[in-house]
Amino acid sequence: MIQTIGIPGGLMIHRDGVLWKNFFEQLGFHCVTSRKSDRQILEQGTERAVDETCLPFKMYLGHVMELMGKCDAVFIPRMGGFKTREKMCTRYEALPDLVKNIFRDEQIPVLTVSYDWYDRTTEEKVYLELGDKLGKTKKETKKAYIFAKKQQEAWLKSREKAQNQLMEKEGTKVVLAGHPYVLHDAYMGGELARILEKMGASVLYTDYVDRDSALKKSYDFSRVMPWLINREIIGALMALRKKADGIVLVSAYPCGPDALVNDMLIRRIKDLPVLSLTLDAQSGTAGVETRIESFIDIIKYQKAGGYGTKN
Amino acid sequence: MKKAYLGIDIGSISTKGVIINEENEILAQCYLWTEGNPMNASKNVLHELKSQFDAANSREEYKIVASGTTGSARKLVGSMIGAQVVKNEITAHAVGTTTLHPDVRTILEIGGQDSKIICVENGVAVDYAMNTLCAAGTGAFLSSQAHRLGVEVEEFGEIALKAKKAAPIAARCTVFAESDLVHKLQVGCPKEEIIAGLCKAVAGNYLNNVAKGKKIVAPVVFQGGVSKNAGVVRMFEEELGMPVLVDENGHLMGAFGIAVLAKESQDERAFSFDVADMEFKTREVTCGKCANHCEIICVYRDGMLIDSWGNRCDNGAIKQQ
Amino acid sequence: MELRIDNRKKVAFPRINHYDYAIRYIVEQGIGAQFILLPPATKKTSELGSKYSPDYACAPFKHSLGSLIEALEAGAEVLVETGGLCRLDYYGALQKEIIRELGYRCDFINLAEYMGGSKKEWIRLARHINPKLNPAKLVTGAYEGVKMAEYMDEIEAMYYRNAGFEAEKGSYKKVYRQFLMEMQIAESGQEIKRGYQRAKQALEELPLKMPENPVRIGVVGEYYTIMDEHSNQFLQEKLINLGASVHRFMNITNCHFRAKETALRPRIREYAQYSMGPTTTWTINSAMDYAKQGFDGIIHVKSFGCTPEMDAIPVLQNISRDYHIPVLYLSYDLQESDTGLDTRLEAFYDMLERKKKVLR
Numbered sequence: 004m005i006q007t008i009g010i011p012g013g014l015m016i017h018r019d020g021v022l023w024k025n026f027f028e029q030l031g032f033h034c035v036t037s038r039k040s041d042r043q044i045l046e047q048g049t050e051r052a053v054d055e056t057c058l059p060f061k062m063y064l065g066h067v068m069e070l071m072g073k074c075d076a077v078f079i080p081r082m083g084g085f086k087t088r089e090k091m092c093t094r095y096e097a098l099p100d101l102v103k104n105i106f107r108d109e110q111i112p113v114l115t116v117s118y119d120w121y122d123r124t125t126e127e128k129v130y131l132e133l134g135d136k137l138g139k140t141k142k143e144t145k146k147a148y149i150f151a152k153k154q155q156e157a158w159l160k161s162r163e164k165a166q167n168q169l170m171e172k173e174g175t176k177v178v179l180a181g182h183p184y185v186l187h188d189a190y191m192g193g194e195l196a197r198i199l200e201k202m203g204a205s206v207l208y209t210d211y212v213d214r215d216s217a218l219k220k221s222y223d224f225s226r227v228m229p230w231l232i233n234r235e236i237i238g239a240l241m242a243l244r245k246k247a248d249g250i251v252l253v254s255a256y257p258c259g260p261d262a263l264v265n266d267m268l269i270r271r272i273k274d275l276p277v278l279s280l281t282l283d284a285q286s287g288t289a290g291v292e293t294r295i296e297s298f299i300d301i302i303k304y305q306k307a308g309g310y311g312t313k314n
Numbered sequence: 315m316k317k318a319y320l321g322i323d324i325g326s327i328s329t330k331g332v333i334i335n336e337e338n339e340i341l342a343q344c345y346l347w348t349e350g351n352p353m354n355a356s357k358n359v360l361h362e363l364k365s366q367f368d369a370a371n372s373r374e375e376y377k378i379v380a381s382g383t384t385g386s387a388r389k390l391v392g393s394m395i396g397a398q399v400v401k402n403e404i405t406a407h408a409v410g411t412t413t414l415h416p417d418v419r420t421i422l423e424i425g426g427q428d429s430k431i432i433c434v435e436n437g438v439a440v441d442y443a444m445n446t447l448c449a450a451g452t453g454a455f456l457s458s459q460a461h462r463l464g465v466e467v468e469e470f471g472e473i474a475l476k477a478k479k480a481a482p483i484a485a486r487c488t489v490f491a492e493s494d495l496v497h498k499l500q501v502g503c504p505k506e507e508i509i510a511g512l513c514k515a516v517a518g519n520y521l522n523n524v525a526k527g528k529k530i531v532a533p534v535v536f537q538g539g540v541s542k543n544a545g546v547v548r549m550f551e552e553e554l555g556m557p558v559l560v561d562e563n564g565h566l567m568g569a570f571g572i573a574v575l576a577k578e579s580q581d582e583r584a585f586s587f588d589v590a591d592m593e594f595k596t597r598e599v600t601c602g603k604c605a606n607h608c609e610i611i612c613v614y615r616d617g618m619l620i621d622s623w624g625n626r627c628d629n630g631a632i633k634q635q
Numbered sequence: 636m637e638l639r640i641d642n643r644k645k646v647a648f649p650r651i652n653h654y655d656y657a658i659r660y661i662v663e664q665g666i667g668a669q670f671i672l673l674p675p676a677t678k679k680t681s682e683l684g685s686k687y688s689p690d691y692a693c694a695p696f697k698h699s700l701g702s703l704i705e706a707l708e709a710g711a712e713v714l715v716e717t718g719g720l721c722r723l724d725y726y727g728a729l730q731k732e733i734i735r736e737l738g739y740r741c742d743f744i745n746l747a748e749y750m751g752g753s754k755k756e757w758i759r760l761a762r763h764i765n766p767k768l769n770p771a772k773l774v775t776g777a778y779e780g781v782k783m784a785e786y787m788d789e790i791e792a793m794y795y796r797n798a799g800f801e802a803e804k805g806s807y808k809k810v811y812r813q814f815l816m817e818m819q820i821a822e823s824g825q826e827i828k829r830g831y832q833r834a835k836q837a838l839e840e841l842p843l844k845m846p847e848n849p850v851r852i853g854v855v856g857e858y859y860t861i862m863d864e865h866s867n868q869f870l871q872e873k874l875i876n877l878g879a880s881v882h883r884f885m886n887i888t889n890c891h892f893r894a895k896e897t898a899l900r901p902r903i904r905e906y907a908q909y910s911m912g913p914t915t916t917w918t919i920n921s922a923m924d925y926a927k928q929g930f931d932g933i934i935h936v937k938s939f940g941c942t943p944e945m946d947a948i949p950v951l952q953n954i955s956r957d958y959h960i961p962v963l964y965l966s967y968d969l970q971e972s973d974t975g976l977d978t979r980l981e982a983f984y985d986m987l988e989r990k991k992k993v994l995r
Contacts, residue, residue, distance in 0.1 A: 053948045054523050055940060055966065081909055087751060093721050097911035097946040104906065104949040117909055227747040229724040259942045262691035263725050270732055281691075404982035409989075438993045439986045441961040444979060527952035605677035626869075626973075 005032065005137065008114060009074030011066035012037040014059055015082065015095075017183040018210065018232075022155040023078060026130060029147035030139050037069035040190035044069060045284065051105050058191065058255040058284055059184050060094060067102055067111065076114040077102075083119035089218070089231040090120055092260055126152075162211040170246040175204040175302055178243050180236050181253035182261075183210040191282050192253050198292055199251075202299045207247060209239035217242065224271075233264045240268075249276040249302045251295070256283045276301055318376035320585060321573025322359060322395070323406065323566075324352045324387035327426045327453075327539070330569040331359035333367065335376065338413055338574060342366035343566055352387035353394060353594050360395075360590035378585040382406075382576035384568050390596065393613050393621035395589050398581040403568050408432045408439040410571025411535055414561065419531040422550065422558070424520060424540035426453040431525045445524050452516075453539045459495060459512055463505060467543075474510040474545025481511035513545035517553055532556045537564040592616055601630040644742075644764055646713045647671040647706030649699030650680075652863045653791075654887060656818040657784040664822065665776020667765045671711045672819070673702060676865040680705060681969045687733050693722060694938035694967055695859035698866055700730050707739050713764060718747025720913035721943060779824040781892075786831035788888040790814055793838050796882060799875035800849065802842040810837045850987050853925030854883040855918045855951075856936035857944040860967050861885050867936055867967060868976050874934075877984040882930070884921035885914065894920075906950045912943025919950050926958035931987040933960060939968040961986065 008027050010016060016023070016036070024034050037044070040062050048065030070077050079099045084090035094101070099115040114136075116129045127148055134144025170176065177199055179186055186192040186208055196206045209217075217238030221228070224237050240250065252268060254261035269277055278298040280291060318341060323330040325348060333342040344362040348355045367373055382399035383392040384406035392400035411421050412434055421432040429452050433441040445452070453467075460467035474480075481503050483494045498508050521530075534556060540546055541560045550558045561567070595614045600607055610624040612632060622632040646668045648658050659670040676698065684701025703714050714734070716727035727745030734743065744764075749756055762768045790811065798807035817830035852874055860866045861883065874881045884894075896910055899920045906923070910916055922933050935951055937944035948964065955962045963983045970976070 050522055053945050054526065055945050057942075093912035093943045094946060096909065097915065097943070100907040100909055100911050101946050101949060103908075104953055107953055119910070225728055227718070227724065227728050227745065257691050257940045259693070259722055259940065260725075262689055262693075262940070263696070263722055263729050266689035266692070267729050267732060270736065401985065402978045402981045404978065405985040405989075408986065436993070438990045440959070440990055441955070442982065442986060443964070527949075527955075529956070605679040607678065 005075040005112075005114070007033045007035055007074040009070035009077040010034055010036045011063055011070060011077060011079070012039065013063035013066040013188070014098075014184045015080070017187045019080075019155070021158045022151045023080075025151035025154045026133075026147050027078070029150050030134060030137060030143060032137075035070065035074050037066040040066070040188045040193075042190065045190060049284065055257070057094070057258055058282060059182070059188070061284070062188065062190065064102070064105065067106070071109060071111065076112040078114045081115050081117040083117075083122075084231055085118065085120060085125065086231075087120050088222075088227065088229055089234060090229050091231055092258075159211070159214070162208075163213060166207055166211040169205050170207065170243070172205060175249075175299065175306070176207055176247045177204045177299075177302070178207045178209060178240060178247045178250045179253060180209040180240055180250055182232050182236070182255070182258070185253055185255045185282065186210065191255060195251065195253060195280070195291070195295070198295050199299070202296060204248075204299055204302075207243050209236045209243070212239040212242055225267075228264065230260045230264070233260050237264070237268070240272075244272075244275055247275065248306060249278065249298065251298070252277060252279045254279070254281050256281050276305065315377045316375055317577075317582075318372075318378045319573045319577045320363070320378050320381035320395075321406075321569040321571070321576060322356055322381070322383050322385075322391055322397075323403065323568035323572060324348060324356060324383065324385040324391050325403070325426070325568075326386050328565070329355035329359050329385075330566050331356075331363050332566055332569045332573055333363055333372075333376075333378065334570065334573045334577070336577065338570075338577075340563075340566070340570065341370070341372055341376065343563075343569075345565060348387075352390060353596075356387075356391045356394065357590045360587055364587045364590070379582040380576040380579060381585050382572035382579075384572040389621075389623060390611070390613060394594050394615070395585070396583070397576070398579050398583065399572060399576045401572060401575055404430060404432070404442060404444070405439075406568045406571035406575065407537065408434070408442070408571070409574050410567040410569075411537065411561075412437045412439070413571070413574050414563075414567070415533070415535055415559075418533050418535050420528075420534045422520070422525070422530075422534060422536045422541075423538040424452055424516070424536075424546070425538040428452060429520055429524050429538070429540075431520075431528055431530075433528055433531075441528065443524055443526075443528060456512065456516060456540065456543070462495065463508065465505070465509065470509055470513065471542070471544030471546070473506050474513045474543075475548065477504070477506040477510035479507060479510070480514040480549070481507045483508070483511040483515045510545060510549075513543065514549045516540065516546050517549035521550075521553055530554055530556075534558050535564075536560050537567055539565075599632075601625060603629040641669060643667065643669040644713050645669045645671055645711050646715060646764060647673070647703065647709075647711035648715045648717075649702040650676055650863070650865070651699075651859065652865075653787055653815055653818070654784055654862075656815070656821075657780045657787065659819075660783055660821060660827075661777050661780035663776075665773045665780065666761050667768060667772065668713070671706050671709050673705055673709065676702065680865070685969050687737065689729075691940060692729075693940055694866060694969060695857075695863075696722065696726055696730075697969055698859075698863065699726065700733065703730060703734065704737070704739075707734070707741060711741060713742040713744060715744045715746065718745070718750045724750075775824070779827060782824070783818055783821065783827045785888045785892065786827065787815070787818060788886040790831065790834050790838070791886070792883070793835070795871045795875060796880050797838070797843055797845070799878050799880055800843045800845045802844045806841050807838065810834055810841065848991060850879045850932075850984065850991060851925075851930045852879045852881050852932050852934060852984075852987070853921060853930045854881060854934045854936060855885065855922045855925075856914075856934075856947075856965075857918075857938060857941050858885065858890070858914050860938045860941075861936045862887075866938070867965075868970060868973055870934070870936065870965070870976070870980070873977065873980050874984070877981065879984055879987075882925065884924070885917055890914070890917060906953060911946055911950075915943050915947045915950075918944065918947045919954070922951055922954050922962070923958075926954055926960045930960065931991060932983060933962045934983070935962055935964045937966055939966045941966075 027034050044065035045062050047068050048061040051064050052061045081099050082091050082095045099113050116133045118124050118129045130148045199206050217235050220241045221234035221238035252265050321332050329348045331344045342363045344359045381397045383397045384403045388400050416437050423430050430444040432439050457467045481498050536558045597612045599610045608625050608630050612622045646662050659672050662670040680701035683704045684697035688697045718724045724747050727747050731743040794811045801807040814834035821827045871881045896916045899916050903919045951962050
């Protein structure tokens, strides 16, 4: 019997976590989330991951390990994407099977939803299936889904609103552009916001915007780009750039989609200073700090009319 | 006359040679630096082996009937001495170690440039893995860090054992490890803790990287240059929770293994120490027959071309004179 | 005397092993354009590709960009890049941008834009390349080109299975090369078929010195790197030279025309419940097949940073444990020399051979 569901505090929890948690709780389950990312979580995840895999995935494995013995099942969604041009990185297709193979000896019970773009399904449908798997009626599940979706939207709306207010303020504004699970992870992108704010810059996030309109805008940038999250990032950038003084592209090493898309972005964005950062497994924020500092200096000089003038 | 077999292991840093008899007993052995000149080093090894052999009057008792070479310059020295067996060092090490330690189940090895793990069942290697990317966590990495700390790398083991705890240092990549190291120095972390941290990083990196997905079963033998570092040995024992054996002849294992392989080949031809006094030259030719521009190595003995290699296609094949 | 000027458009496609010949056939016989058939890739191809590619792009991206630039230098007017799964779907968009920035003027067709489109759109695209297109010829040309790819797959599989044991050195290679040469210049379905039959018969008749228990190695892994010899540094050729019988399930025929992912997946149920990525099901399925058939070893091939194949590794590790079969993992970027690979392969082969001798 599943009573407690564990939600690993990595990857898409930073985008869809509110939905997941509310959905399960509405259905009467107890949810536990692993603690915020830290070095130890990363280290234990790294121990089990294939060396070449990306930093956020290593972190995710660490979070899964944190939940062992603390829940009856771990929720590991398999998200392929809902549309051909709005897919996820292929790692998300592998996620539940991947975790099961890596922790085969530990026999972790995995709970999942699964969808692919070729299934022609919807989010509501897959969550209805999940409710069915958990032994809930269609009516209960539907109610829980609608409630959870509303909570999720309200959560995003409040962040969007706060960000819109920030945008109207005076001063240097920098967009942090990247996958939500890199930007908001305490051990990865979390540091960057702190550094930027310390230097007096306001931080705008690419995931605190209206997702649908960002997605729609992204098609002006590329009709063929296959990835949902990169589309959301690009759509948001196109909306935020008008108010921003600079863009920091944040990627975690090695990210397949970012490797190509960020290269394209750097080629295309000519009117704003862009700093491209690739985060590796190290705690060494010293190097990053220096680079951000000089980037902010450049922005300030430019605002003041070029080098040599007072800022 | 009894039969004997010669094995030479020419690595990038050191060159090793042994002569064994049919019972796999070592009759003569030699270890010296390659100093960037594998041909000279091999000649010196041969001279040394010959004088040990002569001193024991073994030349009257034994006849060398087969020879083998291994290590990075195996091909060159192989064609120089006319070896019957020219094999890579992984095979040679596996054969050597399993011959001396028939019960071994896992061989860990960290050398100057690369590291590997060999899993053994019933005395035969059944699985192996090698480091894939860079030299992080190998001997070269330790040497460069020793240089940075102003300590001789040979002292590392001893210093590391003195430390109360190991400073956390990541060895995934040399660049990152260096920045960790600089940071630790700046915050006044004691040197021995940093060195212990480096040793731990090497062991951790190895287990995380090279040995990932492999089951490490005792008895474990640890070889390669880094095995002389007691600090790393201890870290391995701590991480694995089992004793880790370091053979005092570990450095000869490649040469020993290739000698065993020469014996097994049953391809017998009298070997003469005279080659140690012949003149060998190599020449690199850049093939211009396609855009690959292969570097072809030609070996000459007393002015005669005896071997060549390095061409990717037949266009670059060089005819022997 | 009649002077004939070839005013067909010059079309190029990134190299992918000898499939170039089938593509050439479709372009020339089906569409009626001229195909720029590039000579085999060299170090220069890789250098060009990596020079202009993002650092962390996968190796196939770099190889195909190198090919496209070489094709432009050889006079190509129309470049075609395909779409597909994973990052391949974005290759065209970014390569087009890079090539434009380099200042080349050419027509760039990104097939990713047409995938899932109607037949009418595809015909319109073909007409764009050749306004005098004959749709009936296009259908036959495409069919015969695909047939050629299938024949090449079959002959190639025979070659790598047996060439390591040929009684007369070089005899297998001679037939294989002759066959590839015929495919390279074939101008009709009949020529393709005749070349295939001739090669098949010749190979079947060649005497072999097959030992009772040859070392059998199965190669699994990522679509492009595993098929493209230049990308995998002639891995299979190296293995047959060591004396192994080499099997590879992954090829165009098996991937696109024979084995459907949904059909294969139930076979790997004990390891994966879902599709784990573009070619992961093929990788796991063939690794399992090789293990079950008592192969001596498996080699897993991928380009560095290839996400889906990376995710197959934990599964392969489990298969290796369950069936006691060693797996050698190779991750390719654009390598400078063959030395590292040679050592690994030799050691792997030696290990399999010794294990066989002692443990039998």
